[in-house]
Amino acid sequence: MQEIMEFVHNHLILSLAWVALLILVIVTTFKGLFSKIKMIGRGEATHLINKENAVVVDVRGRDDFRRGHISGALHVSSEEIKKGNFTELEKYKSQPLIVVCATGQSASDAASKLNTAGFEKVSVLKDGISGWSSENLPLVRGK
Numbered sequence: 232m233q234e235i236m237e238f239v240h241n242h243l244i245l246s247l248a249w250v251a252l253l254i255l256v257i258v259t260t261f262k263g264l265f266s267k268i269k270m271i272g273r274g275e276a277t278h279l280i281n282k283e284n285a286v287v288v289d290v291r292g293r294d295d296f297r298r299g300h301i302s303g304a305l306h307v308s309s310e311e312i313k314k315g316n317f318t319e320l321e322k323y324k325s326q327p328l329i330v331v332c333a334t335g336q337s338a339s340d341a342a343s344k345l346n347t348a349g350f351e352k353v354s355v356l357k358d359g360i361s362g363w364s365s366e367n368l369p370l371v372r373g374k
Contacts, residue, residue: 249366268342271354273366282335288320290341291360299370301331301363312341317350327352335359339363 239246271279279285280303289296296306308318309332312372319361320328328350338355346353356363364370 251354267346267353268339269354270335270357271329271355273363273368276354276356277368278358278361279327279329285329285354286323287290287329287331287356288341288345289331289360291331291333295333295360297373299360299362299372302369302371304371305329309337309341312344315344317345317348320350321344322351323352327354329354329356331356331363332359334361 238320260263263336276287280287280301287301288361289300289304289306290312291306292308293301293306296304302353305319307320311317328342330338330342330353332341335356335358338359342353342355358365360370
């Protein structure tokens with residue numbers, strides 16, 4: 232025990248950084264466990280789309296959406312969702328929604344906003360469109 236205390240004393244900044252990282256890992260883990268927003272893989276996404284009539288909401292920019300998106304996806308930018316401008320999605324409140332971005336990172340904020348607005352079943356596609364296309368799953372171009 233004395234050796235640990237000596238290490239902490241001699242390497243205070245390193246020890247504080249380690250404690251901070253540990254706290255961040257714990258907070259992130261618990262946040263994910265208790266979040267109403269679910270991260271789903273490509274297999275579960277295709278199941279939801281094909282069997283449960285899920286609606287895909289693509290929150291990337293217009294140009295990225297035109298370069299390739301999941302068939303039937305609706306384009307609503309994340310900025311519009313943050314502003315609360317998603318009236319075209321209101322009719323899908325009881326259906327599963329799959330929020331998609333480029334890599335799966337930025338879709339979480341939009342998904343949280345939709346969930347707060349009363350959408351019941353909101354998910355985020357893990358790894359986003361990049362993961363979808365890496366599995367050679369189909370993308371629609373244009374529109």
